Structures are given as C-alpha cells and as structure tokens.
Amino acid sequence: xxxxxxxxxYTTKYRKGGDKFKRxxxxxxxxxxxxGSEVISLSIESKAEIKEIFKTLASQNKSIKEFHFxxxxxxxxxMYGTVAYPEQFSPYELKKLVIPFAHNAKAYxxxxxxxxxxxxxxxxxxxxxxxxxHWYTSFSSxxxxxxxxxxxxxxxxxxxxxxxxxxxxxxxTSVKKYLGLVKAEPLKEFKPExxxxxxxxxxxxxxxxxxxxxxxxxxxxxxxxxxxxxxxKDINVLDIGCGNGALLKELANKITSGTGVDISKNLxxxxxxxxVKHSNLQFEQLNGPELPFKDNTFDLVISMLSFRYLDWDPxxxxxxxxxxxxxxxxxxxxxxxxxxxxxxxxxxxxKLKHYIHRIRYKAFYKNLRKLVHNPxxxxxxxxxxxxSEHEMKWYIESxxxxxxxxxxxxGYNARIIAFDxxxxxxxxxINLSYP
Ligand SMILES: C[S@@+](CC[C@H](N)C(=O)[O-])C[C@H]1O[C@@H](n2cnc3c(N)ncnc32)[C@H](O)[C@@H]1O
Numbered sequence: 003x004x005x006x007x008x009x010x011x012y013t014t015k016y017r018k019g020g021d022k023f024k025r026x027x028x029x030x031x032x033x034x035x036x037x038g039s040e041v042i043s044l045s046i047e048s049k050a051e052i053k054e055i056f057k058t059l060a061s062q063n064k065s066i067k068e069f070h071f072x073x074x075x076x077x078x079x080x081m082y083g084t085v086a087y088p089e090q091f092s093p094y095e096l097k098k099l100v101i102p103f104a105h106n107a108k109a110y111x112x113x114x115x116x117x118x119x120x121x122x123x124x125x126x127x128x129x130x131x132x133x134x135x136h137w138y139t140s141f142s143s144x145x146x147x148x149x150x151x152x153x154x155x156x157x158x159x160x161x162x163x164x165x166x167x168x169x170x171x172x173x174x175t176s177v178k179k180y181l182g183l184v185k186a187e188p189l190k191e192f193k194p195e196x197x198x199x200x201x202x203x204x205x206x207x208x209x210x211x212x213x214x215x216x217x218x219x220x221x222x223x224x225x226x227x228x229x230x231x232x233x234x235k236d237i238n239v240l241d242i243g244c245g246n247g248a249l250l251k252e253l254a255n256k257i258t259s260g261t262g263v264d265i266s267k268n269l270x271x272x273x274x275x276x277x278v279k280h281s282n283l284q285f286e287q288l289n290g291p292e293l294p295f296k297d298n299t300f301d302l303v304i305s306m307l308s309f310r311y312l313d314w315d316p317x318x319x320x321x322x323x324x325x326x327x328x329x330x331x332x333x334x335x336x337x338x339x340x341x342x343x344x345x346x347x348x349x350x351x352x353k354l355k356h357y358i359h360r361i362r363y364k365a366f367y368k369n370l371r372k373l374v375h376n377p378x379x380x381x382x383x384x385x386x387x388x389x390s391e392h393e394m395k396w397y398i399e400s401x402x403x404x405x406x407x408x409x410x411x412x413g414y415n416a417r418i419i420a421f422d423x424x425x426x427x428x429x430x431x432i433n434l435s436y437p
Contacts, residue, residue: 006067006104008034009059010043011052013073016081016088022141022151023072025160026112030070032159039067048082049089049435056101065104069130072162075113076393079120087400088393091435092313094291097127098436107131110189112162114138117190119387125192126199133189135164140179148184163187201385203245205378207268210246211276213369217248221359222411222418223306223334224252230332230422231256237301240293240324242317243308247273247285254280257302261295263288265311291316293324301329309335310389314397319432326426333398333421334410339391341414349412391417402428 012027014020027043035041042059046052059066074081076090083089091099103109109132111121116134125132143151145161153160164187168176178184203210218224227249231237236258241250244262246269253260254277262285264270273285286294291313303321305312321331341349360367373379395407402423411418423429 004063004065005040007059007064008039008041008068008070009055009066010034010041010070010072011046011055012043012071013047013080013082014045015047015084017074017085019074019141021156022160023162025156025158026072026141026162027070028157029159029161030072034068046082047084048433049091049095050433052082053099053435056099060100060102065102065107067104067107069101069103069107069109070112071110072112075111075116075120077115077119077387077389079116079124080111080113085396087430088396089433090314090397092291092316093123093127094313094316095435096124099128101128103128103130108133111135112139114164117164117192119385121190122192122195125194129194131194132192134192135187136190137164137166137187138169139164140167142186144182146186147182148179148186149182150180161186164189199385201382203264203266203382204268206373206376206382207246207266207272209369209373209376209379210269211272213366213373214246214248215276216366217252219359219363219366220307222355223420224249226334226410226420227304227306227332230420232302232330234301237329238299240295240300240303242288242293242303242305242321243311244273244285245269245308247277247283249304249306250283251277251280254283258282260284261286261300263293264308265289291320293317293320295324297323298326299324301326303329303331304334305331306334307336309333310337310394311386315432315434316436318401318429319434322426322429322432328425328427330425331421331423334418335389335394336416336418337389337391337394338416341412341417345409345412348409349414352412355411388416391419394419401430401432403430404428 010027010030012023031041031043071080081090107130109130111134117136121132121134139162141151142161143149148165165184166175167179239257239260241262244264247262250260250262260283262273265288267287270285270287277283303325398421408420409417410420
C-alpha cells in the first residue's frame with residue numbers, strides 16, 4: 003500500500019547557519035505534523051544522500067505529497083556539501099532525478115532567490131507545482147515579518163523566508179528590517195509550463211552573429227586565451243559553447259584541429275557558415291552534457307563565456323574523459339560580484355580600457371545595442387541567468403585544488419574571471435548523481 007508523506011530536507015554544513023536551518027526544520031515539522039500527516043525531516047549534505055533518500059522512500063512505497071528544502075542556494079538552486087567541495091544538481095541532473103512525488107504534489111524551496119530560475123525549472127522538469135522566494139532569505143523568530151532571532155534555545159521556533167534586505171535593497175531597508183517593519187515575502191508559485199520551451203540562444207542567433215564576427219572585440223578574454231595556449235601548436239582543441247565559431251576561426255591557423263560544440267542549432271549553423279574556408283574546423287550541436295567524442299581526443303578544451311550555463315559536474319566528467327591527461331581546460335566567464343574597495347585600482351584600469359575599446363570598436367557597440375535591446379535577448383536571459391563569483395570560484399577551485407581563479411576585468415557589479423587547469427591530472431574526483 004502506498005502512503006503519502008511530507009518530506010523536509012535541510013543542510014547544515016554548506017556555509018553558515020547550519021544549526022539554524024535545523025531549528026527551522028524542527029519548527030516546520032512540528033507545524034506540519036499537527037494535522038496528523040506523517041512528516042519525515044532529515045539533514046542531507048550531498049547529492050548522493052538525497053538521491054538515496056528518494057530511492058529508499060520509493061522502495062518503502064512512500065510518495066511525497068509535500069517536499070520542503072531548507073538551506074542555502076545558488077542561482078541554479080540548492081547547495082549541498084561544503085564550501086571546500088560544493089555540490090549542486092545541474093539542470094541535467096535535476097531532469098534525471100527520480101523523485102517519488104504523489105499526484106498533485108507540491109515542492110517548496112526555502113532558500114535565497116529560488117524563484118528566479120530554479121523553481122520554474124524544477125516545476126517543468128519534475129512536473130510538480132513549485133514554490134520559491136525571489137529575494138534572499140533570512141532567519142526570523144516571527145513567521146509573518148522579520149524579527150531578529152537572539153535565542154540560543156535550539157527548541158525555540160524559527161522561520162526562514164525571503165524578504166528585502168541590505169544586499170538587495172540597501173541600508174535603508176536594512177534599518178527597516180531590524181526595526182521589524184519588513185514583511186515575509188509570500189512564496190511564489192510556479193505550475194509546470196506545458197509545451198516545449200526554447201531556452202537557448204536560437205532566437206537571438208542572427209543578432210549575436212552580427213555582434214561577434216571578430217572575437218578580438220572580447221579583447222581581455224581573447225588575449226588571456228592566447229597567452230595560455232600550449233606552446234606546442236600541434237593540438238586538437240574543443241570549444242564548448244562555441245557560439246558562432248568566432249574564437250576557433252581566429253585560432254584555426256594556430257592549431258591542428260578545432261571542434262566547436264554548442265546547444266544552439268542556429269549558432270552552430272552560423273559557426274559552420276563562418277568557417278567554410280577552414281577545413282581543420284568542425285562544429286556540432288550538443289543536446290546535453292555528453293560529449294560525442296572518444297576518450298583522450300583533445301589537448302585543449304576552452305569554455306569561453308559559456309561555463310555559467312553548463313552542467314558543471316557532468317560536463318567536467320566528460321571534459322576529463324575526452325581530454326588527454328596532460329591536456330588542459332581554460333575557463334573564462336562573466337560572474338556577478340560588487341566591486342570591493344581594494345579593487346578600485348583594477349576597476350579604474352578596466353574602465354579606461356573600456357573607453358578606449360568603445361572608440362576603437364564603434365560598429366561592435368552599435369550591433370551590441372541592437373542585440374541587448376531585442377526582446378528575445380531578455381527572454382533568453384530569463385532562462386540563462388548569470389552566476390555569482392563565489393559560486394563559480396568555489397566550484398572550480400574545489401575540483402582543481404591548489405589552483406586559483408584570476409580576475410581579468412572588473413566592473414561595478416560584474417567581472418570576468420579566468421582559470422587555467424594546467425593539466426587535467428589536477429582534477430579531483432567528480433561526484434555524479436546519475437549512472
Ligand atoms: C555568451 S555565449 C558565448 C559564445 C562564444 N563562446 C563566444 O565567446 O562568443 C554562450 C554560449 O553558450 C552556449 N550554451 C549555452 N548553454 C549551453 C550548453 N548547455 N551546452 C553547450 N553550449 C551552451 C550558448 O548557445 C552560447 O553560444
């Protein structure tokens with residue numbers, strides 16, 4: 003006989019607040035079990051543990067009518083593990099995750115910004131109504147409005163909800179919050195969207211191709227790649243998220259062969275058209291993190307401004323497989339982070355370079371404006387949000403211990419980071435959540 007339960011999962015080890023998440027879970031369990039429902043509440047610290055819990059519940063003929071996650075979250079959803087080895091289900095892993103949901107089940111994610119990308123995606127791929135918060139979450143001793151928790155008693159009720167705060171709304175809101183004037187944000191509800199959604203760059207491919215005909219307009223990124231190319235020119239290169247193939251076009255005469263892969267079929271079409279003259283280049287559309295190449299095929303793998311979108315653990319495992327052990331991976335990407343006071347000299351240098359760049363590449367800026375003002379661009383960004391610096395940095399540095407991410411360009415709220423693995427032998431074990 004099938005029985006329906008409420009499942010609460012919470013984390014304690016990733017970043018701060020572990021004890022408080024435990025208290026929030028206890029409070030929630032007390033409230034939810036008051037009407038006689040069976041409520042199971044467990045702390046989980048890794049993707050593998052979660053998968054195991056779902057498997058065990060299914061084997062016990064238990065289905066989940068309500069699922070609650072309490073913990074930290076990155077832009078692409080809940081975080082597990084530790085800062086030294088952070089874990090997150092990538093979009094592909096989320097799709098593959100087998101969760102024994104009951105009919106009409108509901109999933110609640112009590113974590114920062116879960117309503118922006120994660121909850122709509124989860125509702126689509128798991129086919130359940132999903133709830134999340136738009137704002138960052140805070141702990142509060144009052145359920146309806148923010149009240150600073152000063153209790154040391156682990157049995158005192160505690161809540162965790164989204165609300166405007168200093169990070170999102172500045173100091174004035176922070177003062178209001180501590181005065182108890184800020185209400186809990188109502189959870190946002192997402193019903194599974196029906197039909198196919200094209201979340202790729204397809205709808206903006208033509209405009210994108212017009213902007214990035216010459217990869218040198220990405221001057222800092224391009225120079226960094228050139229300075230990190232292996233000395234030996236006899237190399238086979240894989241460009242993941244190759245877009246319209248502009249980078250490989252520029253590298254074609256410096257390498258033996260180049261292969262570009264991208265999820266957008268329209269961009270792959272442009273990449274092929276732009277490179278008909280280069281017989282040592284080929285381009286293929288990808289549909290997931292699996293790379294359709296034999297083991298040890300490449301000497302150099304590049305992900306330029308695409309890493310934020312990729313399925314991190316699955317693609318890393320694949321990159322490891324298709325790259326020669328002595329080969330390497332270069333990652334360059336844009337991330338969000340507010341500029342720090344100590345970074346102002348670098349910010350000023352970046353700004354100065356930017357003004358010179360604007361004069362030098364007038365046509366590029368004209369086309370760029372057309373691209374970013376197109377409504378399809380905004381639509382595409384909704385499905386492909388940018389990540390924060392710490393999220394990407396902690397991930398990359400944990401998988402390649404001892405090596406550091408560099409910052410190569412700084413803006414007020416975003417920056418370009420770069421990472422050279424030097425050798426794929428530097429990689430640490432990658433944990434996948436699916437076979
Ligand atoms: C900002 S563009 C960068 C393109 C190119 N590397 C460049 O520097 O001009 C990001 C690229 O990543 C691709 N992309 C997004 N998600 C992807 C995925 N899951 N697998 C492969 N490519 C992906 C997009 O289609 C797009 O071409």
